[in-house]
Amino acid sequence: MTLFYGTxxxxxxxxxxxxxxxxxxxxxxxxxxxxxVVTVSLRREAAHARAGQSFWELIRALGVPxxxxxxxxxxxxxxxxxxxxxxxxxxxxxxxxxxIGESDTLQPDMFALVEAARILTEDGFNVFPYxxxxxxxxxxxxxxxxxxxxxxxxxxxxxxxxxxxxxxRALRAHFPDVPMVVDAGIGVPSHAAQAMELGxxxxxxxxxxxxxxxxxxxxxxxxxxxxxxxxxxxxxxxxERDMAVPSTPVIGQAVL
Amino acid sequence: xxxxxxxERHDVRAPTLAALLDELGYQxxxxxxxxxxxxxxxxxxRASMPLHEGARVEILAPMQGG
Numbered sequence: 001m002t003l004f005y006g007t008x009x010x011x012x013x014x015x016x017x018x019x020x021x022x023x024x025x026x027x028x029x030x031x032x033x034x035x036x037v038v039t040v041s042l043r044r045e046a047a048h049a050r051a052g053q054s055f056w057e058l059i060r061a062l063g064v065p066x067x068x069x070x071x072x073x074x075x076x077x078x079x080x081x082x083x084x085x086x087x088x089x090x091x092x093x094x095x096x097x098x099x100i101g102e103s104d105t106l107q108p109d110m111f112a113l114v115e116a117a118r119i120l121t122e123d124g125f126n127v128f129p130y131x132x133x134x135x136x137x138x139x140x141x142x143x144x145x146x147x148x149x150x151x152x153x154x155x156x157x158x159x160x161x162x163x164x165x166x167x168x169r170a171l172r173a174h175f176p177d178v179p180m181v182v183d184a185g186i187g188v189p190s191h192a193a194q195a196m197e198l199g200x201x202x203x204x205x206x207x208x209x210x211x212x213x214x215x216x217x218x219x220x221x222x223x224x225x226x227x228x229x230x231x232x233x234x235x236x237x238x239x240e241r242d243m244a245v246p247s248t249p250v251i252g253q254a255v256l
Numbered sequence: 257x258x259x260x261x262x263x264e265r266h267d268v269r270a271p272t273l274a275a276l277l278d279e280l281g282y283q284x285x286x287x288x289x290x291x292x293x294x295x296x297x298x299x300x301x302r303a304s305m306p307l308h309e310g311a312r313v314e315i316l317a318p319m320q321g322g
Contacts, residue, residue: 016322026320041321042289044262044314047281052317056287059318069321077294084296085289085316156322206322 002179002201004148005094005126007065009036012196013226014067014181015219016206023058025215030062033219039067039096039204042086056089067128069096074109076116083120095120096150096183098130105155106184110137114144121145130183133167135174142178149178150204153195154185157207161191165198172199189218189225196229197237259311274302276313289316 001008015035020026030038040059045052059066068086073079076099083095099116101109108131117127121144129141133151141149151171154160162168163185172180182195183204192203205222212218259266261280270276273290282288290297291314297305307313 016320018320018322020320039321041319042316043319045288045317045319046262047277047286049317052319053287055320056318071321081291081294081296085291085314088296088298089287089289089316089318 004128004179004202009065009202010034011036011223011226012202012230013192013223014039014183014202014204015209016204017059018206019210020215023055026210027058027062028216029209029219030064032216033209033223035064035219036202037067037204038062038064039069039206040090041069041071042082042089065094066090066092067094067096068092069130070098070116072100073098074100074112076112076119079112079116080119083116083125084123087125093124093126094128095125096128096130106157107155108132108152110134110140113137114140117141117146118144128181133164133171135171138171138175142175147178148181149175150181150183152184153182153191153203156184158185159187159208160185161187162194162198168195168200169198189221192222193225193229193232196226197232199233202226257307257309259307259309259313261313262315263312268307271306272303273297273305273307273313276307277302277315280315282315287318290314291316 011034013033013035014037015033016039068090070079070082079099099109099112100106113129117129120127127146128148128150129146130150154163179201181202181204182200186192186205187208195203209215209219270279293312
């Protein structure tokens with residue numbers, strides 16, 4: 001059992017809610033994914049626009065726990081204020097903390113991330129930090145009070161899969177008891193299965209589902225991959241070898 | 257009084273943040289969060305939050321996110 005700040009999720013697949021062709025397709029994708037969490041955000045809206053209200057009603061009807069993000073923030077101060085606003089609107093202490101440090105890769109700014117995580121943890125938030133796979137950064141985030149880590153697989157929206165397998169494996173091995181989610185960069189279900197096989201506790205997917213030709217079908221495919229990867233991890237995969245080892249018994253083989 | 261709301265210039269009469277939301281047409285039940293000059297202002301503090309010339313007000317609503 002994996003607990004995220006004391007909560008066991010119904011599924012190890014977390015799903016973003018952005019970029020779907022329509023609200024109906026989003027709803028369908030969340031249902032077919034059996035998502036354990038959906039991520040949401042806050043944006044400016046004029047008084048007479050009702051998009052925010054209707055989106056909120058749609059999310060509530062899904063009955064899935066929400067994880068608000070601080071997407072687009074570039075400083076610790078912006079991220080902290082956004083988190084405080086999100087807590088009031090969405091009624092949860094959970095926050096996916098994003099502080100972007102570089103605009104081409106949307107790479108997290110680990111320094112500002114640690115600073116914001118400390119402030120938010122002291123203010124009672126449960127922080128899910130979107131981070132690089134940096135071991136020292138991870139240590140600082142844990143010391144700042146984070147009880148969950150969310151390393152990137154690859155840059156957001158790139159679909160490249162797990163860019164640094166060695167780094168992700170090292171991070172998993174260094175902090176075996178910390179719930180960890182691979183967030184961002186996953187493009188196809190096999191990437192998600194790979195993250196789960198490495199022992200990650202969950203994956204967070206958005207673009208790969210929302211931008212698929214059939215998002216609901218892809219959501220289901222991801223759900224199956226996450227389950228398969230988790231089951232494989234628990235079943236303790238074999239070691240990789242450089243040379244062939246025959247699988248059919250050699251003893252008793254005829255000499256012809 | 258000239259202020260910025262979501263980065264747009266507004267000429268308003270409202271002396272407080274709560275009055276501003278009303279003046280701009282937000283319903284009292286609207287699910288929005290507010291900040292003034294970069295700092296969060298909780299819903300319960302809007303009525304006692306004075307506005308000043310040039311104040312930067314942010315009014316945010318739930319939205320899709322990744």
